[in-house]
Amino acid sequence: MCRWIAYSGSPVLIDHLLYGSEHSLIVQSLHSRLGAEETNGDGFGVGWYGAQPIPAVFHSVEPAWNDRNLRELGRHIESPMVFAHIRASTGSPVQQTNCHPFRHGRWLWMHNGLISGFAEMKRDLMLEVDPALYPGIEGTTDSETLFHLALTYGLEDDPHRAVARAIGLVEAMGERHGIPFPMQGTIATTDGHRLWAFRYSSEGRTRSLFYSTDVATLRAHHPDNPYLHEVSDQTRLVVSEPLGDLAGAWNEVPESTCSMIEDGADEIVPFAPIRPAEVTA
Amino acid sequence: MCRWIAYSGSPVLIDHLLYGSEHSLIVQSLHSRLGAEETNGDGFGVGWYGAQPIPAVFHSVEPAWNDRNLRELGRHIESPMVFAHIRASTGSPVQQTNCHPFRHGRWLWMHNGLISGFAEMKRDLMLEVDPALYPGIEGTTDSETLFHLALTYGLEDDPHRAVARAIGLVEAMGERHGIPFPMQGTIATTDGHRLWAFRYSSEGRTRSLFYSTDVATLRAHHPDNPYLHEVSDQTRLVVSEPLGDLAGAWNEVPESTCSMIEDGADEIVPFAPIRPAEVTA
Amino acid sequence: MCRWIAYSGSPVLIDHLLYGSEHSLIVQSLHSRLGAEETNGDGFGVGWYGAQPIPAVFHSVEPAWNDRNLRELGRHIESPMVFAHIRASTGSPVQQTNCHPFRHGRWLWMHNGLISGFAEMKRDLMLEVDPALYPGIEGTTDSETLFHLALTYGLEDDPHRAVARAIGLVEAMGERHGIPFPMQGTIATTDGHRLWAFRYSSEGRTRSLFYSTDVATLRAHHPDNPYLHEVSDQTRLVVSEPLGDLAGAWNEVPESTCSMIEDGADEIVPFAPIRPAEVTA
């Protein structure tokens, strides 16, 4: 599996976001406390939004803890919306095209978890991808396939529904292939302005996911914390595991939910897959 | 495009094969004389047969001229059947899973050329791959797709016919997509004992391909050449471009042919694609 | 040898600088017209100044023409002072620590050329490096050694004199080791504000070097060229070979000179090494 972090708020130096906390993502790459795998050393990626609508992505096959270029870039790049992901491969090769976040136009996508039985189901799932989107698939992961299924089902218009249909297809396909719990994972996606996070697994035992308390509330509880006076009211994080131990700062995202964050406000609603049979034109 | 070399004969040190001649493959990686691209620096691969029936493959994304591990391995590994390939990408990413030679069981496959319009046709071509073989596709190249189409059509039983059907499918698909000359290339494949080489393009202007004259004939013409007394009578090479300038040593493989080499003997027969409509059970 | 480009002026998108011209550095990485080596595929590096005094450096062992991260970064990073370098190794390993530009504090350094007989002289040259600077040497190239010699001799205070002493030492050492022409090359160095370029070789036949004509003059000659109206009056380039064919745009840097560029103005003065014996406290 993997670990990821999604940041939305006042422009943050990537270095600060990735290295600057006690249980930072870089620390997690060597020693994750809550991950399915302790070591997440099979490549990493960072995506961020700058002056242009299309985000940048930086992918590397090196373990994140070693990558000198990441450190250099981190110290010079600031962004109000950052996705970062460290990978522990569940079988597909360690290559840049398999590193998250994946990008399509203005959208970024990252995933922690897996599609069980992906090798058996891959061909059938790929067939469902819109032929116009098919050539955009560059790697071989389950996560990128899921992204393209969601794009096929209208991610850019209605992310909640599109992801529900993508996962619904995976579950229907899993049933056909005799796989009991095909879907597992937490997903983050963004268009650069809004951020959606999903926590869902067929089994109902999904990888951990946390979101940060809104800054105004945290300031009220920790009036003397200097860091909280530096960040904007709009700053929010969604992470695979808490980055620090500040009391009240981290809240578990409930099972089977879709969270949406925009301008610092969050909305968490129940999430359930939509099976192909349930889709009505 | 790319450059490749296929060797069959008495066990040869890979180092000798790759570095030991005036226009060796390593020299060609920097300065090919006959290639569509002069520089072939987008990764490379070597496949060889040892004590076991399954061949080994070594793939690297570095330019071959730089790779220190290749030099080390070359000095210690001998084999009677070696495939080596240097890549000049026609668009797909430089990653180990896109390096030739590709392997399936006992078989190796490498290709110099391209399928024109591959991005548009890829989905349709992938659909034709046997679903049981589909999970074995690890990279994203046209060459690996072609290999799996040939496997689907019985490469292991009748390579000539299987490749003819695979290329026939590419041409039929190209017609449907309005691509005038979809197939271009030279292909080598082997099961470890016999070696097949194909030279064919839809346009009838295929990348160069040469085979070496049989050793007995060469010895008769160059009785004083010490190298020719070292190699076995069975030694034969098929190469994208000649490795040296020895008079009479290199013969152009004719257009639209399939060559088969076994125990030093060669047989060259005409080759034509078999379109899907022509296939009869 | 190598190729390099130094840019000083209005903030430029790195992508525009590296990919946006007919004979851009990326084109030169595959097909240099004036380089000692046609292919410059042994790694590359980019250094640039941002919001902080310490510049960022991005180093990669991949050929520049292949590097997807370089393309991504190039599209998102703007800077008023950029150094870019593509490498053709003269023997030392292809690894990030051997990629230019090298950095020390606020300073960047890059070099095209070589120290002949470096293997024999390296130990003696390293002994001359200030022991306090010695631990900062991370790679194994002649270029990085030369940089640290120049730092030892006061690069940060008087670049012209420091480089003259560094090269003077190399020539004195070369004499002692019986090497006729030990120094060869063009060098660029900067503190983020001013840019120095050196063209010198012991033999008097130095690798090519060009500087761009000042923008005001060029505009007068090409009043209709839209690009020239986009760039600032302060924009200047120093390059191993011209990036395009605009008449009057490129001027050869004379042999044995030191050029200094500051705020768009250039000053070119004669350059001669200072031998150790000539140094007076």
Place this chain on the structure above:
Amino acid sequence: MCRWIAYSGSPVLIDHLLYGSEHSLIVQSLHSRLGAEETNGDGFGVGWYGAQPIPAVFHSVEPAWNDRNLRELGRHIESPMVFAHIRASTGSPVQQTNCHPFRHGRWLWMHNGLISGFAEMKRDLMLEVDPALYPGIEGTTDSETLFHLALTYGLEDDPHRAVARAIGLVEAMGERHGIPFPMQGTIATTDGHRLWAFRYSSEGRTRSLFYSTDVATLRAHHPDNPYLHEVSDQTRLVVSEPLGDLAGAWNEVPESTCSMIEDGADEIVPFAPIRPAEVTA
């Protein structure tokens, strides 16, 4: 720090040696039980002896658990003397030239541990290296410097004494620089026939090291173990941590010793550094 394994005996398939046991080196690369660092993902190396006196080395900057080429080579290469090393960097860059085992002529060298204060002492230590050996130093690690000091002091003639002098120099230099415990580590070196292993630290608390019981004894205790009937009487292993849990199979190497293994026989003698002042011509 790192983990290593040295094998001497009947020719063994490298794959069997690296992957074929419960706590194999590859398992240790992700989860070492006894290492100073749990994860050893900063590159790896394998050295082995084949038909030629000069051994082959394969170095990679990828984590060993991911490297597909290592798996391929492992399945095809057999050798009677194999060194394998997985690295957890103590600061120097992750690059092939910093991967163990290091080689000089017929000799291999690998090290688990570090020289404390190496950055401060490096220049002084390098000055002691024989100028004729100096150009052979390709990387930047303390381990390679130590190897070249041992070579300077006659490793090829008397390994025990040469290593004692090298470590003695490190301790003398440490004293001069005010470093209390400069030397830490276990070292293996071989000429292809005999294998020496050292366990020593200035502090007297050295990283773990184990050697395997001789095969005849093990067979007597485990008469039904089929594996023990496959291996030769000469087969011996020296390892950073035991590869399995077979009772009686693994013995801790005592502190401050030098072990020598030849043709299956071992000899363990006390080891103490020889300070420069103690050296007499």
